[in-house]
Amino acid sequence: MEHSPMTASAPKGIVLNIQHFSTHDGPGMRTTVFLKGCSLRCKWCSNPESIHPKPELAYNLSKCIGKDQCGFCRKECPESAIFNVDSDVKVRINWDLCTNCGKCVAVCPPQALYLFGQEMIVDEVLDEVEQDSSFYRESGGGITLSGGECLLQADFAAGLLAGAHERGINTAIETAFNVPWSHLEKVLPHVDVVLHDHKLTIPERHKKWTGVDNTRILENIKRAYETFPEKTFVARTPLIPGVNDDEEHIRAVLAFIRPYKNVIDCELLPYMRFGESKYGFLGRVYEMRDFNPPTPESLARLRAIIEEAFGRSGQPADVGGTRL
Amino acid sequence: MTTPTKRIAINLCGGYVPGLNTVLTGVVLAANELGWQVVGIRDGFDGLLGPDRYSEGGLFKITLRGVDNLSTGGGAILGNAAGTDPFRVRQVNADNQVQEVDRSGDLIAKINAEKIDAVISVVGPRALSILFKLHRQGLRTVCVPTSVENDVAATHLALGFNSALSFAVDMIERVRQAAQSARKIGVVEVLGEHAGWLALQASIAVCADAVLIPEIPYDLRKVATKFREKIEARRTSGLVVVAEGAVPQDEQQSQTEAVAPKSLKASLSPGATSHRGSHAIEGSGRAAQAVALQLQRLTDQLTYPLVLGPLVRGGPPTAVDRQLGLGYGAAAVRALNENQSGVMVAFQPPELRFVPLAEAINKVRTVPVNSVFVQIARSLGIALGD
Numbered sequence: 001m002e003h004s005p006m007t008a009s010a011p012k013g014i015v016l017n018i019q020h021f022s023t024h025d026g027p028g029m030r031t032t033v034f035l036k037g038c039s040l041r042c043k044w045c046s047n048p049e050s051i052h053p054k055p056e057l058a059y060n061l062s063k064c065i066g067k068d069q070c071g072f073c074r075k076e077c078p079e080s081a082i083f084n085v086d087s088d089v090k091v092r093i094n095w096d097l098c099t100n101c102g103k104c105v106a107v108c109p110p111q112a113l114y115l116f117g118q119e120m121i122v123d124e125v126l127d128e129v130e131q132d133s134s135f136y137r138e139s140g141g142g143i144t145l146s147g148g149e150c151l152l153q154a155d156f157a158a159g160l161l162a163g164a165h166e167r168g169i170n171t172a173i174e175t176a177f178n179v180p181w182s183h184l185e186k187v188l189p190h191v192d193v194v195l196h197d198h199k200l201t202i203p204e205r206h207k208k209w210t211g212v213d214n215t216r217i218l219e220n221i222k223r224a225y226e227t228f229p230e231k232t233f234v235a236r237t238p239l240i241p242g243v244n245d246d247e248e249h250i251r252a253v254l255a256f257i258r259p260y261k262n263v264i265d266c267e268l269l270p271y272m273r274f275g276e277s278k279y280g281f282l283g284r285v286y287e288m289r290d291f292n293p294p295t296p297e298s299l300a301r302l303r304a305i306i307e308e309a310f311g312r313s314g315q316p317a318d319v320g321g322t323r324l
Numbered sequence: 325m326t327t328p329t330k331r332i333a334i335n336l337c338g339g340y341v342p343g344l345n346t347v348l349t350g351v352v353l354a355a356n357e358l359g360w361q362v363v364g365i366r367d368g369f370d371g372l373l374g375p376d377r378y379s380e381g382g383l384f385k386i387t388l389r390g391v392d393n394l395s396t397g398g399g400a401i402l403g404n405a406a407g408t409d410p411f412r413v414r415q416v417n418a419d420n421q422v423q424e425v426d427r428s429g430d431l432i433a434k435i436n437a438e439k440i441d442a443v444i445s446v447v448g449p450r451a452l453s454i455l456f457k458l459h460r461q462g463l464r465t466v467c468v469p470t471s472v473e474n475d476v477a478a479t480h481l482a483l484g485f486n487s488a489l490s491f492a493v494d495m496i497e498r499v500r501q502a503a504q505s506a507r508k509i510g511v512v513e514v515l516g517e518h519a520g521w522l523a524l525q526a527s528i529a530v531c532a533d534a535v536l537i538p539e540i541p542y543d544l545r546k547v548a549t550k551f552r553e554k555i556e557a558r559r560t561s562g563l564v565v566v567a568e569g570a571v572p573q574d575e576q577q578s579q580t581e582a583v584a585p586k587s588l589k590a591s592l593s594p595g596a597t598s599h600r601g602s603h604a605i606e607g608s609g610r611a612a613q614a615v616a617l618q619l620q621r622l623t624d625q626l627t628y629p630l631v632l633g634p635l636v637r638g639g640p641p642t643a644v645d646r647q648l649g650l651g652y653g654a655a656a657v658r659a660l661n662e663n664q665s666g667v668m669v670a671f672q673p674p675e676l677r678f679v680p681l682a683e684a685i686n687k688v689r690t691v692p693v694n695s696v697f698v699q700i701a702r703s704l705g706i707a708l709g710d
Contacts, residue, residue: 039421041414083686085518087539094686096409096453152421180419211414211422 013156015120016050016148018128021135026172026193028141031129033160035150036117039178041211042199044240044288046275050148055117057093057100058281063112064090073104073113095283116282122159130167142170142192151175154183161190174236177220178212184224193232195267196221200244201252209243218256225260233263239302240271241294250302254309266306270294332660333383333440335365336404337455338448341470341484343641343649344400347446349391350653358661362386363440364401368408368451372434373427383438404446409454432463442665444468444656446483449476449688452668456681459666466656467668467681472637475519477687478679479670483652485521486644488636492526495632500530500563509533509551509562509619509627513612515636516567518688522636523567524697527706533562534707536615538569539691540698542709544615548622550707555625564619568611568633573710608633651676 014036022032037053038045045051049058066089067074073091074082081097082104084090104113129143136142143164150157150173161171172193177184188194198221200206203213225233235257239245250266257263270293279286307313334351336344348364355362364386365371371382394401410431412424435443442464445455448471459465469476472488496512503510514522520537527535533554536542551562612629620627641649648671655669655676667678691698701708 039419039423041422080686085688086690086692087518094453096411096450096457097686178420212416212420216420 011155011159012119012121013125013153013160014054014117015125016047016117018125020132022144025144025146025174026142026195027170028139029132029135030141030144030172031132031136032144032146033125033129033150035145035147035153035157037152038148039152039212040149040176042238043209044238044243044271044291046272047148048275048278048282048284049116052100052117053152055100055102055115055119056282057098057102057105058114058116058278059093059283060112060114060281061090061092063110065110065112066090070109072107072109076103076107078103093283122156122163125160126163126167129164129169133167133169136169140170142172144172144174144195146174149176149179151177151179151183151187154179154186158187158190161187165190176210177217177224179220181220181223184220188224188228188231191231193234194224194228195234195236196224198235198237198253198256198266201249205243209240221256225257225262229262231262233257233260234265234267235263236267236269238269238271239294239299241292241298245294245298245302247302247305250305254306258309265310268299268302268306270299330359330441331361331363331439332442332444332657333363333365333435333438334386334402334444334446335368335371336400336402336446337368337406337408337451338404338446338470339406340400340404340637341448341472342487342637342639343483343645344402344404344446344470345391345394346641346646346649347468347483347653347656348386348400348402349394350650351444351657352386352388352391352653353650354654354657356388358657360657363438365443367403368405369410369431370405370408371403372431372438373410373413406448406451408451411454411457428458428461432458432461435463442466442660444653444660446470447668452476452681453685456666456685459681464660464665466659466664466678467684468652468656469668469670469684472522473516473519474521475516475689476668476684477689478668478672478684479689480673481644481648481671483645483648484637484641486648487639487642488515489522489525489529490642491636491639492522492632493529495635496526496530496532496563496565499630500561503561503563503628506628507560507626509564509616509623509625511564511566511612511616511619511627511629513566513568513609513629513631513633515608515633517569519690520567520570521689521691521697523565523570524691524701527565528697528701528704530563530565531704532565532706534564534709535701536564536566536570536611536709537691538567538571539693540708540710541571541573543573544618544622544709547707547709548619551619551623551625555623560625562625564615566611566615568608570611570615 016034016036019032022030025032038051067084068089079097079099081094082091102115105115145157164171170192173191174195176197206214276286352362363383366382375382410428411426413427414424417423444466446468455465455467469479469482470484471482472484474482474485476482492514499510499512516522518538520539523535523537534547609631612631616627616629652669659678664678666681668681668684670677670679
């Protein structure tokens with residue numbers, strides 16, 4: 001395969017995962033590339049392993065075969081961050097001492113210890129993505145960059161998307177837009193579809209639930225709509241019951257996006273507790289244990305408001321599946 | 325031998341436990357005897373890392389008069405911050421991005437700039453590791469252990485445990501009375517993810533019918549058999565104390581959804597506490613619910629679950645914890661005067677000793693299965709589920 005020098009010399013990035021056959025990350029059947037690092041700390045985050053910008057240690061205790069039969073990790077750890085509780089043969093991690101060096105991962109036979117994220121170059125990623133190209137042609141799919149916040153690794157993201165275009169692959173990104181404009185300027189020219197979040201409307205509430213207020217985010221969104229009128233945008237709200245699953249928020253999002261003809265839809269992503277177990281594997285605490293997914297009734301009600309605003313009738317599209 | 329130490333700081337880096345003010349008093353009184361000055365850092369290390377958040381500054385001088393009538397009844401005038409971690413301070417940078425930043429170097433520079441010679445930190449199991457790291461970076465420190473679960477290694481008694489135990493006993497006695505009048509089996513859950521001291525010692529103090537602790541995996545059928553012997557027309561109630569980390573011998577035995585996923589629960593290290601310093605296992609009460617439901621099925625007797633959980637963290641210290649707090653505070657000053665650093669004050673009867681932090685971290689003080697308390701429980705006919 002021949003690729004332009006630009007792609008070949010594009011920088012390295014930290015990739016969390018390459019997920020094949022995604023149906024909820026843009027039009028058609030897609031391959032989603034999750035990049036590490038995030039600039040928000042949403043309490044409902046279902047990908048906590050994507051937040052840290054570098055590879056990060058995780059530990060699944062149920063797979064550990066115990067210090068009596070194994071125990072290599074304890075000997076290998078240069079920080080003495082692995083230890084045992086007297087009442088249990090399975091090891092424990094002192095997350096305050098762990099530096100994510102990954103030396104324990106190499107000696108863990110049952111792979112109870114593993115690293116989330118690895119360094120990859122553009123062509124490595126694209127070669128894997130391109131294996132699914134026949135599915136893209138059939139379904140109108142392509143590559144989607146997700147995260148984390150994929151725009152934090154702007155050079156890498158731009159390299160991936162430009163390379164994908166060279167290979168004739170449709171491109172999409174999932175972003176929260178909380179990055180400097182210079183990152184957007186670099187990446188957006190190579191994007192066909194932009195799926196972006198509208199998490200909360202009120203700045204103070206946005207700050208409470210995600211770590212920062214949304215002033216900068218809204219500025220970026222607006223500027224992107226206006227600077228790239230030829231791109232397709234889809235606004236998305238992760239619907240968190242009791243936090244933002246109210247009509248007021250949805251109507252505010254609609255009022256924000258409807259003046260722009262290049263924003264073709266507003267999607268609702270119902271809150272799920274997918275990420276809960278991963279918090280444990282990373283030694284973190286999940287603060288949303290008592291939150292339940294939104295009810296079908298509240299989803300239907302909010303989706304009806306969106307359908308009405310877009311002047312559509314009949315059965316709305318599947319939640320999460322982009323209408324194109 | 326005297327040292328150049330003249331100005332020391334004290335801070336509270338653990339969760340709230342009864343008796344924190346007594347440590348402060350002990351430190352100030354002992355420092356005063358040596359002619360040293362004491363300053364308090366607010367909210368763990370937050371007072372130094374973000375002094376602008378405090379109207380009167382994050383650092384304040386504590387005089388003898390300041391602790392003269394200091395309430396030992398409860399509360400902590402310094403403010404405590406269990407989540408304090410100078411190595412991972414969450415902040416928003418100039419690009420509006422949330423980041424966790426290592427500010428340990430910054431912190432030590434500020435401590436030096438304030439001409440603080442050493443810091444006495446009142447810590448829980450997690451903060452021990454953080455102070456160990458700070459000590460490795462050059463901070464002179466002496467730690468005072470606190471834990472309502474008494475799970476800090478190298479010390480027989482962590483501050484707060486005795487008060488928590490007394491309160492738990494008081495509450496469990498009330499549960500017994502309620503259980504008797506309602507003719508049910510009361511199932512009380514207490515803190516103890518890895519270590520069952522609180523459950524075990526409380527159950528002995530109230531002569532419970534059964535106690536389930538993390539160190540001894542239980543078989544509820546055996547507990548139920550015990551109950552069948554005890555429960556009759558004239559005695560229609562029972563009392564079970566369960567530590568939140570107690571696990572069944574056979575995972576299949578508890579098929580109820582109320583049980584927290586074992587893999588998740590167990591994969592959290594003892595160091596993994598939430599920002600508020602509350603226990604890593606959020607949504608406490610699952611152990612009590614699971615045991616109550618299963619026991620009801622096995623004994624055909626009505627049961628009801630009750631969770632003491634973090635309630636035991638509140639309230640005033642007992643006489644034991646008052647003495648311990650004052651003693652620990654005074655001993656921490658003595659350690660500094662003896663030019664010790666990077667140590668934890670430990671009660672190893674009959675002595676108060678100084679243990680290197682490296683020997684106290686990465687350990688959990690669990691109940692040995694042949695410990696005297698287990699033997700006492702067995703002698704009293706308290707079922708342990710094994």
